[in-house]
C-alpha cells in the first residue's frame with residue numbers, strides 16, 4: 128500500500144498493492160495493522176456504508192456535529208470525485224478543500240478524518256461507493272454545507288447540473304454553518 132498526503136496533510140490517499148493473475152485480481156482493501164503502521168492513525172471503524180448513484184449525482188457536503196466520523200472511502204463501481212473540506216476553526220487549513228478521483232479502476236481510497244465535511248460527485252454512468260466510518264450514524268447531528276458555497280469555491284468537474292437531495296439543496300454556506308472548534 129502506498130500513501131500520499133494530500134495538500135491538506137491529514138487527508139490521505141491510499142493505493143493498495145493489487146495482485147493480478149489469470150483469474151483476475153486480489154487486494155486488501157483495508158488492513159487494520161497496516162493502516163495504523165503506514166498512516167500513524169489508529170482507527171476503530173464501526174460502520175460500513177454502501178451507496179449507488181447515477182451520473183451527476185452529488186452527495187454532500189456532509190458531517191456530524193456530534194459524533195464526528197472519520198471515513199475511509201472508495202469506489203467499487205465507476206468513478207467519483209471525492210471531496211474533503213476542513214471545517215475545524217482552529218486549523219490552518221480551515222475552509223480549504225481537497226478533491227481526488229476514486230474509481231473501481233484506480234482502487235484508491237481516501238481517508239477523511241473527523242472534523243471534515245465530505246461529499247462526492249459521480250463522474251461515470253453509475254457509481255457504487257463504499258466507506259467505513261469511525262462512529263455511528265447520528266441523524267440529529269447530521270449537517271450539510273452547501274456544495275457550491277462561493278467561499279469554498281470547490282472546482283467540481285461538472286458536465287451537467289448536479290442531481291441533489293432536498294437536504295443537500297438546502298445546505299448552509301460555511302460562514303453560517305456549525306463547525307468544529
Ligand SMILES: Cc1cn([C@H]2C[C@H](O)[C@@H](COP(=O)(O)OP(=O)(O)O[C@H]3O[C@@H](C)C(=O)[C@@H](O)[C@H]3O)O2)c(=O)[nH]c1=O
Pocket residue numbers: 176178186187189190198245246247263264292294
Ligand atoms: C448516512 C446514513 C443514512 N441513513 C439513511 C437516512 C436516509 O433515510 C437515507 C439516505 O441518507 P442521506 O440522504 O443522508 O444519504 P447520503 O446523501 O448518501 O449521505 C452520505 O453522504 C456522504 C457524502 C457521506 O459522507 C455520508 O457520511 C453520508 O452523509 O439513509 C442511514 O440509515 N444510515 C446512515 O449512516
